[in-house]
Amino acid sequence: MDTLNLTKSMDLNFIEQVSRESGQNPSLCYQCGNCTAGCPYTHYFDYPVSQIMRLLQAGQRNIILTSKAIWLCATCETCTTRCPCEIDVAMIMDTLRIIARRENKVSEKDIKLFYDSFLDSMKEHGRLFEMGTLLAYNLKSGHYFADADLGPKVLEKGKIHFFPKNIKGKDQVAKIFTRFQEKAKKHG
Amino acid sequence: MAEKEYAYYAGCSLEGTAVEYDMSMRQVFKALGVKIREPEDWSCCGSTPAHTVDHLFAAALAARNLTIIEKMGTDTVTVPCPSCLSAFKRAHLSMTADESFKNEVNELLDEPYGGGVIPKSTLQIMIEDVGLDAVASKVTHALPGLVVAPYYGCILTRPPEIAQFDDPENPMSMDKILQAVGVKVADYAFKMECCGAAFGVPKKDMVNRLTYRVLSMALDAGANCIAVACPLCQQNLDLRQSQVNSTMGASFNIPILYFSQIVGLTYGLSPKELGMDKLVVSADEVVRSRIAVEELEKKEAETRAEAVAKAAEKEKKAKAKEDNTKTEET
Numbered sequence: 001m002d003t004l005n006l007t008k009s010m011d012l013n014f015i016e017q018v019s020r021e022s023g024q025n026p027s028l029c030y031q032c033g034n035c036t037a038g039c040p041y042t043h044y045f046d047y048p049v050s051q052i053m054r055l056l057q058a059g060q061r062n063i064i065l066t067s068k069a070i071w072l073c074a075t076c077e078t079c080t081t082r083c084p085c086e087i088d089v090a091m092i093m094d095t096l097r098i099i100a101r102r103e104n105k106v107s108e109k110d111i112k113l114f115y116d117s118f119l120d121s122m123k124e125h126g127r128l129f130e131m132g133t134l135l136a137y138n139l140k141s142g143h144y145f146a147d148a149d150l151g152p153k154v155l156e157k158g159k160i161h162f163f164p165k166n167i168k169g170k171d172q173v174a175k176i177f178t179r180f181q182e183k184a185k186k187h188g
Numbered sequence: 189m190a191e192k193e194y195a196y197y198a199g200c201s202l203e204g205t206a207v208e209y210d211m212s213m214r215q216v217f218k219a220l221g222v223k224i225r226e227p228e229d230w231s232c233c234g235s236t237p238a239h240t241v242d243h244l245f246a247a248a249l250a251a252r253n254l255t256i257i258e259k260m261g262t263d264t265v266t267v268p269c270p271s272c273l274s275a276f277k278r279a280h281l282s283m284t285a286d287e288s289f290k291n292e293v294n295e296l297l298d299e300p301y302g303g304g305v306i307p308k309s310t311l312q313i314m315i316e317d318v319g320l321d322a323v324a325s326k327v328t329h330a331l332p333g334l335v336v337a338p339y340y341g342c343i344l345t346r347p348p349e350i351a352q353f354d355d356p357e358n359p360m361s362m363d364k365i366l367q368a369v370g371v372k373v374a375d376y377a378f379k380m381e382c383c384g385a386a387f388g389v390p391k392k393d394m395v396n397r398l399t400y401r402v403l404s405m406a407l408d409a410g411a412n413c414i415a416v417a418c419p420l421c422q423q424n425l426d427l428r429q430s431q432v433n434s435t436m437g438a439s440f441n442i443p444i445l446y447f448s449q450i451v452g453l454t455y456g457l458s459p460k461e462l463g464m465d466k467l468v469v470s471a472d473e474v475v476r477s478r479i480a481v482e483e484l485e486k487k488e489a490e491t492r493a494e495a496v497a498k499a500a501e502k503e504k505k506a507k508a509k510e511d512n513t514k515t516e517e518t
Contacts, residue, residue: 021243040382044394072394074385075236076342081356088347097240110390115237122249126231128200137389146389150427157466159205172252172298173231179296180245 006058014061022095028085029053035079035089045069049079049089056092065100071108073097102184113141123177126167131160194313195257195265195305196224199272199419200232205427206269206419208463212448213268213310215462219326219455220318224266227256233275236386243282244289248296250279255301268310268448270344270418276307277350309344310448311417312353315361324368328456330484333477336450337376337411338362339402339425341383341418362417362447369454370481374409378402383424392428396435399424403432403440413474415447422446426468443471453478 019025029050036048046068047055055064064070070093079089106112117136121129138146154160167173196217202210217224234249254276257265267273283290284303294300308316314323340362345354354361357380363373383402384395402425406414416422426444433440444467452462459465459475479487 040398041394044391072387072391074342074382074387075239076382076385077346078342078380078382080347090347094239094243098242101240108390111387112240114386114390115240118235118237119241122232122234127203128232128235130200130204134389141390147392149431153427153430153468154205157468159207159466161204165203167231168229169231169252173249175298176245176248176252176296180242180248183244183296184242
């Protein structure tokens with residue numbers, strides 16, 4: 001267990017920011033551990049979700065935003081469903097990912113890259129182009145043969161398309177991306 | 189059922205790796221007389237990646253589709269994929285609950301969403317609007333050897349405030365539908381345990397481990413097949429089953445069917461129409477085991493008659509033996 005000097009490291013603004021952006025009240029958490037008990041990913045987390053909640057109460061911005069846990073959470077909603085204080089824990093994890101992304105502190109680069117490849121495909125075609133997304137991910141991540149063993153299986157079943165399906169309104173979708181980026185820039 | 193028409197949002201997976209979900213869902217709805225119409229020029233819902241960027245952005249990507257559906261003049265959209273469903277529900281609920289959030293989302297869109305579309309899963313339509321009696325009434329075939337573990341995945345009924353459907357810990361809608369079409373359903377403890385979701389590509393080993401548990405538990409529950417309602421669950425359990433076998437030293441060979449494929453089989457629909465050949469782990473044995481209900485009843489009646497005849501024969505023989513001993517004694 002690490003010892004934290006709270007006088008030096010407690011960031012009250014961070015607690016306020018997460019509360020505002022998630023619409024949740026982290027101070028309601030009394031550390032029962034029910035979220036961690038049900039979390040299917042807890043074995044892979046560097047900090048179990050209940051500890052993320054405690055670190056949040058202590059305003060530990062940097063530890064939380066650079067943690068692997070916030071990116072390994074799959075939003076399965078088990079924690080939210082079982083929290084006796086009715087905190088939407090998954091929403092807090094979601095908000096922490098958003099802030100980590102904004103502040104460029106993402107620890108799990110491959111996961112972010114996969115999400116970005118997905119969104120790029122969506123921006124370009126209006127719908128997800130599965131093959132393009134996977135190839136873009138493999139190229140950018142350097143995992144050139146990720147899931148190469150599965151390729152022949154999906155090909156044999158005729159389930160994967162070699163060409164994207166561009167929707168008529170793909171520009172409308174792309175505009176959602178650009179309008180959001182402009183808005184985000186304006187608000188810093 | 190009334191002549192209601194639903195918008196049917198298939199989503200990107202159902203055009204690709206989950207095409208058999210789309211094929212079988214459409215066939216089952218057709219058999220049940222559920223009228224569906226695809227929204228024109230729909231776009232991706234944004235799914236998991238969008239909500240790691242921003243809540244407003246994620247809501248806008250989903251809401252573009254809700255606007256299209258609203259203009260179709262229908263108040264309900266039915267969505268087979270739980271991830272799309274969840275994106276729509278979140279966008280709809282947060283926009284209708286908060287006027288300023290709604291305005292902010294609409295600022296990102298070409299055409300604003302007014303808030304008049306209720307998103308529902310295809311399971312919900314089948315159990316609430318069609319009803320179990322009607323679902324059962326179309327059955328022509330039985331799958332006598334099949335024991336199904338119904339696997340709901342994590343977000344179909346969670347969190348309860350968003351899903352507003354079935355039970356968040358022990359959902360029963362799929363169990364009930366499968367039972368209504370005469371299929372044996374296993375008592376499956378992991379019906380909501382996460383399969384690893386969208387981490388298949390970037391975190392394969394983690395997903396393989398989680399999937400291993402889901403598959404093992406199904407076998408422990410006595411199932412020889414798993415029914416799913418989610419393209420991502422299906423992909424992790426079916427397509428990645430060989431990966432699980434090699435990384436975990438297992439030898440699973442358990443078919444993973446969409447619940448709509450199982451229902452379709454009991455309706456006598458052709459395996460081809462239901463996309464059975466699209467499954468990676470073969471479900472040929474399930475298809476081969478299918479038998480017309482009348483034929484099964486006839487067979488069962490014959491077996492019963494045979495058993496009765498055998499028992500009578502046995503009794504007769506025993507009696508004859510008894511008589512013989514009696515004569516010898518005298």
